[in-house]
Amino acid sequence: MSQFQKKVELVRSEVIARDVVRLTFNAPEIATVALPGQFVMIQIGSGQDPLLRRPFSIHQTASSEGTLQILFKVVGRGTELLAHAKVGEQLSLLGPLGKGFVLGEPGKACLVGGGMGIAPMLFLASRFQQQSKKGVVPKVILGARNSEELLPLIGDFEALGLEVLAATDDGSLGHHGLVTDVLKSINLGPDFTVYSCGPRPMLAAIHHLCLKENIRCQVSVESLMACGMGACLGCAVPLKAGGYAHACSDGPVFEAGELLWSL
Amino acid sequence: MSQFQKKVELVRSEVIARDVVRLTFNAPEIATVALPGQFVMIQIGSGQDPLLRRPFSIHQTASSEGTLQILFKVVGRGTELLAHAKVGEQLSLLGPLGKGFVLGEPGKACLVGGGMGIAPMLFLASRFQQQSKKGVVPKVILGARNSEELLPLIGDFEALGLEVLAATDDGSLGHHGLVTDVLKSINLGPDFTVYSCGPRPMLAAIHHLCLKENIRCQVSVESLMACGMGACLGCAVPLKAGGYAHACSDGPVFEAGELLWSL
Amino acid sequence: MEPVKMKKDEVDLRVTIGSLELQNPVMTASGTFGYAREFEDFVDLRRLGAVVVKGISLAPRAGNPPPRIVETACGMLNAIGLENVGVDRFISDKMPYLSALGVPVIVNILGDSVDEYQQIAERLAGVQGVAAIEVNISCPNVKMGGVAFGTDPKMAAAVTTAVKQNCQVPVIVKLSPNVTDVTVVAKAVQEAGADAVSLINTLIGMAINLGSRRPRLANIIGGLSGPAIKPVALRMVYQVAQVVTIPIVGIGGITTAEDAMEFMLAGASAVQVGTANFVNPKASEDVVDGIAAYVREQQLDSVRDLIGALRVG
Amino acid sequence: MEPVKMKKDEVDLRVTIGSLELQNPVMTASGTFGYAREFEDFVDLRRLGAVVVKGISLAPRAGNPPPRIVETACGMLNAIGLENVGVDRFISDKMPYLSALGVPVIVNILGDSVDEYQQIAERLAGVQGVAAIEVNISCPNVKMGGVAFGTDPKMAAAVTTAVKQNCQVPVIVKLSPNVTDVTVVAKAVQEAGADAVSLINTLIGMAINLGSRRPRLANIIGGLSGPAIKPVALRMVYQVAQVVTIPIVGIGGITTAEDAMEFMLAGASAVQVGTANFVNPKASEDVVDGIAAYVREQQLDSVRDLIGALRVG
Numbered sequence A, B: 001m002s003q004f005q006k007k008v009e010l011v012r013s014e015v016i017a018r019d020v021v022r023l024t025f026n027a028p029e030i031a032t033v034a035l036p037g038q039f040v041m042i043q044i045g046s047g048q049d050p051l052l053r054r055p056f057s058i059h060q061t062a063s064s065e066g067t068l069q070i071l072f073k074v075v076g077r078g079t080e081l082l083a084h085a086k087v088g089e090q091l092s093l094l095g096p097l098g099k100g101f102v103l104g105e106p107g108k109a110c111l112v113g114g115g116m117g118i119a120p121m122l123f124l125a126s127r128f129q130q131q132s133k134k135g136v137v138p139k140v141i142l143g144a145r146n147s148e149e150l151l152p153l154i155g156d157f158e159a160l161g162l163e164v165l166a167a168t169d170d171g172s173l174g175h176h177g178l179v180t181d182v183l184k185s186i187n188l189g190p191d192f193t194v195y196s197c198g199p200r201p202m203l204a205a206i207h208h209l210c211l212k213e214n215i216r217c218q219v220s221v222e223s224l225m226a227c228g229m230g231a232c233l234g235c236a237v238p239l240k241a242g243g244y245a246h247a248c249s250d251g252p253v254f255e256a257g258e259l260l261w262s263l
Numbered sequence C, D: 001m002e003p004v005k006m007k008k009d010e011v012d013l014r015v016t017i018g019s020l021e022l023q024n025p026v027m028t029a030s031g032t033f034g035y036a037r038e039f040e041d042f043v044d045l046r047r048l049g050a051v052v053v054k055g056i057s058l059a060p061r062a063g064n065p066p067p068r069i070v071e072t073a074c075g076m077l078n079a080i081g082l083e084n085v086g087v088d089r090f091i092s093d094k095m096p097y098l099s100a101l102g103v104p105v106i107v108n109i110l111g112d113s114v115d116e117y118q119q120i121a122e123r124l125a126g127v128q129g130v131a132a133i134e135v136n137i138s139c140p141n142v143k144m145g146g147v148a149f150g151t152d153p154k155m156a157a158a159v160t161t162a163v164k165q166n167c168q169v170p171v172i173v174k175l176s177p178n179v180t181d182v183t184v185v186a187k188a189v190q191e192a193g194a195d196a197v198s199l200i201n202t203l204i205g206m207a208i209n210l211g212s213r214r215p216r217l218a219n220i221i222g223g224l225s226g227p228a229i230k231p232v233a234l235r236m237v238y239q240v241a242q243v244v245t246i247p248i249v250g251i252g253g254i255t256t257a258e259d260a261m262e263f264m265l266a267g268a269s270a271v272q273v274g275t276a277n278f279v280n281p282k283a284s285e286d287v288v289d290g291i292a293a294y295v296r297e298q299q300l301d302s303v304r305d306l307i308g309a310l311r312v313g
């Protein structure tokens, strides 16, 4: 048994920035077995509208406390309702779902998160940090629209002892521009792996950069999902070799080179 | 303008007995113009499920404070959700709707409420009490399953200076049996009017009793409703003369003799 | 329509349905807005594109016994049984108020036979304020064994022709969704002279009470409406838009301006707000406001830019 | 079915579909339960009445480009495009796990021509563990201009005959709701030898993104499922129950045991849980539990007492 459907208690709700919320659940079963890059599906509301669960990357776990966090942006009705969930409420979580990142050597890892793509990166960073020997830690590049959105999250990475290279659209923090600019500037060696999550155009740019520099690249992609467990075949992701993979069960993390990027 | 659709604040929520809840709204527009026997329709939840508003008799108003109360029993999904509405929440109320009771002389009135049919009786009683001269007040008969349900409500009538004759199914308070037994026992004169609300079998029994004793009888009836304002024609109530009236706009209060009782 | 000059800051929401010009594309759906007066406390009725009244038959009808309605998931079933005051009392009692409103009044009509449709159309001919007739062909044809007119293209065409011959105002034929191919009926009524089609009427549905083991409607079956049916309605509007040249009025689960504009993208020139009126009696006016705001924000020349503007492929 | 003695305290939930005996009336709907294994962490699969697997075609199919699904009011649209591994890989890769489960496995099949249906049935003949075949006739008949088999009684009958001739196990024909009169197709497939009918498949629907002015599905149209369609499904099951003598499997928006039993009252001998599996992966087992609890509480001799037990009039 590695996947669970559980009613779990919301134990903390934090507004991180405007329209960005972090929820902490007491979900020991899921938290204990979860891997970075995996996700949960959360049932919203009590009625049949909205009908489907909403998928969220696992942002962080504290196995000792049995807690699990998600970090999300309010973009529609489901996330709006979730943002207003009250501490103490019981929500139904399904997870952990999907295949996560394949972790290589911490010293040869570069994590790139953009926008809400930062969510799974914290969990990934903390696993790397746990595995790292002699203080060799991965590089971390985070991008967002502005410092307001980015600053609170950078703190979490720094708390792990990781240095963060920042990029913002408005230049209010770090590099004024894209995370890809930063990635280009730091010149990773060919034995590095880039682990990335963010909007599709960002992932495409990173993929092309890595391709050119012959660097391995894993990306976590999004897709509309109904079941989250490989049953509905709704979450098709076009493959370079033709046909489709399923984001929920074959992914959401893929080797960037396996996917079809020019749609 | 005599009907309003307003987002109003829930200012108090009281559990009166098991599964019986009283909500107080700050709804000055509606409260000011409401008449006893009229009702409001309340939108439940934020989504489209449940879709339709739910109708509730106006239980009491305090025009000076601009508040309006409803009293209801949890019988399904809508009332369940409403019972869990939080103080401070904004709910959409539509009202006042329908035609209320036609008030005669306070001293010649007998109010009979059974179960949640008690809800509109308190509002009616307080209007009678306001109109009464020289302390001549209406008679009040209230029935419920047991004393637990009835006791808290009796207090409200007594606070108006009205004496309540009680009947309970289990005999735990007042007469052990039906409100009709009590009504029969008190021997109203022919110039009395009975004002009644409650389950259909109770109303039918009261109607027949009044018919026999030649007493005028007004009843407030229930029906499934979609619009509450005479537009959908969903709330048909069969008439003695043939055809249908509409509970929401022709009623919910009718002269008992106009309705068809043997369905 | 040749747009005349608009006032500054005003957005152009005008659309046409045949020869009928509407100030905006938002109508109320038949049977969900009574005879409009019921909504006067909630809606500035003069702001609507048109008012479509409850279906009118030749003789008054009492309708079905209760229960007549039941809520379903994101929808409702109704089996009102076409209760109405009949065409004569409609003209004498309801039309004076309606025609004084100054918005186009569209009269929804229904019958059990082609002859009945024709007679109602005759009675309505020349009645002050009647801007168009909407022909509800979802009723059973009692002369032809009770099969609904709307499910047989030939019968649908026959009703259309009969009404059209007795009518100076535009005739909108309201299509039933309970058919294998709605485009066949749409084409048939267009050929028979319909000035426009409106769709969809309700889907036939049923609800059961497990406790009593009885149908929840006295009539056993009823018509499903509300947000639940919107995807089916949108699909049918889109399909019909591919095959007819007459205007389409989109109906089915429209609750917000966004919903309404989606129907326009699919090919509707106008829309009707139905079940939503029960939940929010101001829904129709809210939809007008929402469309106006969108047209302004997006700086469209006219709301007509949306009609059929769906990008496919 | 001749009920054998039950263990004390056990309730009798057994039903039969043709010659197939089920321990209870609860199946999973094709396309909503994968190949069952996906649900093994959530459902005690052996407790189900039967497992119906994702539709299988002769050759593997890649399916439609994304987006393939979209949520609607109390429902969802899907345009998966019948992605599947093909009958050969289904037999070699999926059947071993399925047949080891010890519950009846019903294989849902689909094709573009009568010939294709027939060939799939031939390949499945004699495969260990295949308890029945469910024929999905909602697919377009490519040889006949793309009209769905399920909308034409003659084509539906032809498919039924072809499958039936190549099949030892019961054949369940799955009906499309996108027809004027579902009873006509039901009668046609009964006459052609179907052992049972299942209904309904999805209603055809559409969703539009106002912002992008594009359909929300790459395929433009898709199939509507979920609670939204339950009233339509219940009505069609009831209608079909009035005209056929073969068992009916009820499908459409079933989420709870109450839903399932309403379908049984309407005339279904068994039911399928579909979209609900996505929201609650344990839904199918919960429905079994709920039915058992009801049968016990109401002290019914058997769940079969519910079949067609609706009180009308």
Ligand SMILES: Cc1cc2nc3c(=O)[nH]c(=O)nc-3n(C[C@H](O)[C@H](O)[C@H](O)COP(=O)(O)OP(=O)(O)OC[C@H]3O[C@@H](n4cnc5c(N)ncnc54)[C@H](O)[C@@H]3O)c2cc1C
Pocket: A039, A050, A054, A055, A056, A057, A058, A070, A071, A072, A073, A074, A075, A076, A077, A078, A079, A080, A116, A119, A120, A221, A222, A223, A224, A225, A252
């Ligand atoms: C594996 C996975 C992990 C995710 N992790 C996160 C996360 O950690 N933080 C976060 O903020 N978001 C995450 N998302 C996206 C998140 O699921 C959507 O933002 C959410 O479902 C939107 O729900 P809604 O009801 O608010 O929006 P809706 O009202 O349903 O839609 C609003 C907008 O969001 C888009 N959207 C809806 N559902 C999805 C979806 N499943 N995937 C992508 N876009 C969608 C719609 O197309 C629409 O444009 C993830 C998605 C996937 C597939």
Ligand SMILES: Cc1cc2nc3c(=O)[nH]c(=O)nc-3n(C[C@H](O)[C@H](O)[C@H](O)COP(=O)(O)OP(=O)(O)OC[C@H]3O[C@@H](n4cnc5c(N)ncnc54)[C@H](O)[C@@H]3O)c2cc1C
Pocket: B039, B050, B054, B055, B056, B057, B058, B070, B071, B072, B073, B074, B075, B076, B077, B078, B079, B080, B116, B119, B120, B221, B222, B223, B224, B225, B252
């Ligand atoms: C004019 C009027 C005034 C009312 N006043 C009160 C009141 O003061 N206090 C109170 O407790 N209840 C009152 N009711 C009944 C109340 O509206 C219903 O109990 C409520 O709508 C049930 O909603 P639900 O979602 O909880 O139940 P559902 O889940 O919708 O249904 C549960 C049960 O309640 C029945 N029911 C549902 N809607 C109605 C309805 N509109 N009328 C009657 N029965 C219904 C159903 O048939 C079902 O058996 C009134 C009804 C009307 C028409």
Ligand SMILES: Cc1cc2nc3c(=O)[nH]c(=O)nc-3n(C[C@H](O)[C@H](O)[C@H](O)COP(=O)(O)O)c2cc1C
Pocket: B232, B233, B234, C029, C030, C031, C032, C054, C055, C056, C078, C080, C082, C108, C136, C174, C200, C201, C202, C224, C225, C226, C227, C229, C251, C252, C253, C254, C272, C273, C274, C275, C276
């Ligand atoms: C209570 C009710 C009564 C209706 N009566 C009529 C009618 O008399 N004539 C008609 O053509 N359509 C009638 N309809 C159908 C509506 O006009 C509309 O086509 C349908 O409800 C779908 O739209 P909606 O989902 O917005 O409600 C009625 C619908 C409802 C809910």
Ligand SMILES: Cc1cc2nc3c(=O)[nH]c(=O)nc-3n(C[C@H](O)[C@H](O)[C@H](O)COP(=O)(O)O)c2cc1C
Pocket: A232, A233, A234, D029, D030, D031, D032, D054, D055, D056, D078, D080, D082, D108, D136, D174, D200, D201, D202, D224, D225, D226, D227, D229, D251, D252, D253, D254, D272, D273, D274, D275, D276
């Ligand atoms: C994602 C998805 C895929 C489906 N695939 C199939 C299929 O392959 N074959 C089939 O006959 N029905 C298929 N269906 C239809 C379902 O089996 C069922 O008939 C329909 O969804 C209605 O039931 P529901 O409302 O409980 O989901 C599919 C439905 C969904 C939602």
Ligand code: FES
Pocket: A224, A225, A226, A227, A228, A229, A230, A231, A232, A233, A234, A235, A246, A247, A248, A249
């Ligand atoms: S979301 Fe259902 S298969 Fe991926």
Ligand code: FES
Pocket: B224, B225, B226, B227, B228, B229, B230, B231, B232, B233, B234, B235, B246, B247, B248, B249
């Ligand atoms: S509830 Fe709509 S007319 Fe009475």
